[in-house]
Amino acid sequence: MRSSRPYVQLAPAVIEQARQMDLLSYLRAYEPNNLVRVGGSVYCTREHDSLKISNGKWYWWSRGFGGVSALDYLIKVKDYGFVEAVEALTGGAVEWTPPQTPKKDEPKVLLLPPKNRDCNQVMQYLFGRGIDYQLIQDCIADGTIYESADYHNAVFVGKDKSGTPKYAALRSTLGSPFKQDASGSDKRYSFRLLAKEPTNTVHLFEAAVDLLSYATYLKCEGKDYRTQNLLSLSGVYQPKKELSESKVPIALSTYLKENPQIKTVVLHLDNDKTGRLCTAALTELLKKNYEIVDSPPPVSKDVNDFLMSYLGLSRQKPVRERSDVR
Numbered sequence: 001m002r003s004s005r006p007y008v009q010l011a012p013a014v015i016e017q018a019r020q021m022d023l024l025s026y027l028r029a030y031e032p033n034n035l036v037r038v039g040g041s042v043y044c045t046r047e048h049d050s051l052k053i054s055n056g057k058w059y060w061w062s063r064g065f066g067g068v069s070a071l072d073y074l075i076k077v078k079d080y081g082f083v084e085a086v087e088a089l090t091g092g093a094v095e096w097t098p099p100q101t102p103k104k105d106e107p108k109v110l111l112l113p114p115k116n117r118d119c120n121q122v123m124q125y126l127f128g129r130g131i132d133y134q135l136i137q138d139c140i141a142d143g144t145i146y147e148s149a150d151y152h153n154a155v156f157v158g159k160d161k162s163g164t165p166k167y168a169a170l171r172s173t174l175g176s177p178f179k180q181d182a183s184g185s186d187k188r189y190s191f192r193l194l195a196k197e198p199t200n201t202v203h204l205f206e207a208a209v210d211l212l213s214y215a216t217y218l219k220c221e222g223k224d225y226r227t228q229n230l231l232s233l234s235g236v237y238q239p240k241k242e243l244s245e246s247k248v249p250i251a252l253s254t255y256l257k258e259n260p261q262i263k264t265v266v267l268h269l270d271n272d273k274t275g276r277l278c279t280a281a282l283t284e285l286l287k288k289n290y291e292i293v294d295s296p297p298p299v300s301k302d303v304n305d306f307l308m309s310y311l312g313l314s315r316q317k318p319v320r321e322r323s324d325v326r
Helices: 012-020 023-030 070-078 083-091 120-128 133-142 208-222 251-256 273-286 301-312
Strands: 035-039 042-045 051-054 057-060 065-067 145-147 154-159 165-171 179-181 201-205 229-232 265-266 291-294
Touching: 012 070, 012 083, 023 035, 023 051, 023 070, 035 057, 042 165, 057 070, 065 070, 070 083, 120 133, 120 145, 133 145, 165 208, 165 251, 165 273, 201 251, 208 229, 208 301, 229 251, 265 273, 273 291
Parallel strands: 201 229, 201 265, 265 291
Antiparallel strands: 035 042, 042 051, 051 057, 057 065, 145 154, 154 165, 165 179
């Protein structure tokens, strides 16, 4: 790390000023030759082409971390000390005006991690969790699942009605607890598998793997999962203490709004305290307009655990094949 002067006292107002500058504004003002436009409103730096900047945030894909402000960039990427970074942002001759806050309806730019040349690690990971092999192949073929090139994460892609990717959930396949949404993810369009023909029912799951597990279970029972609408939540749903004051998760509310033919919502949430609380909240919020069916896994904590039990499989501990796994 570069040398810092820890005994220099900085006024709170000066620190706050430094925190307010976003990375794009900093690069335009101080390092214009290091700024490269990738496309649309997405940029990278000439020094690090995997460091992408969009939606007021930045993420260094090859290193697996990111931030919001230019201060984060100077400290995490440039190895500045805190005091040195603050002074660099507040003591220069270039005047800086904070950018206007983006409008809420301004579209986000999804930054998908680069694709690996194959999906072998993802296939091994999902198949090891009992997911049907052909189902995995079908999802890879239509671009809703792929393997990232950097850390070999499983990437679960959510698309809008036109088939455009809008959301992506990253999950480690190599033993790490790493979970993260791709930068610019629009949580309205979470990972889903939709029926080929119109149906008035939607099945809701906490995670993509639970959704795939249920689809696999249907296949094992001789049923076609493609006759059902299967929707996962983009993150853990946290209802308020007063259930009636909670809000319907945006992934579900958006889907219901775009599909007025839906009459029944089947909840396949976890058999734990959080899952039961979420089920109670959604039942309270939706019961006036929909038939709510509480259908948790018959045994075990979640749908994937149930599938593993159903198939007589035991979960194998993944082998870490890389030193930089996350």
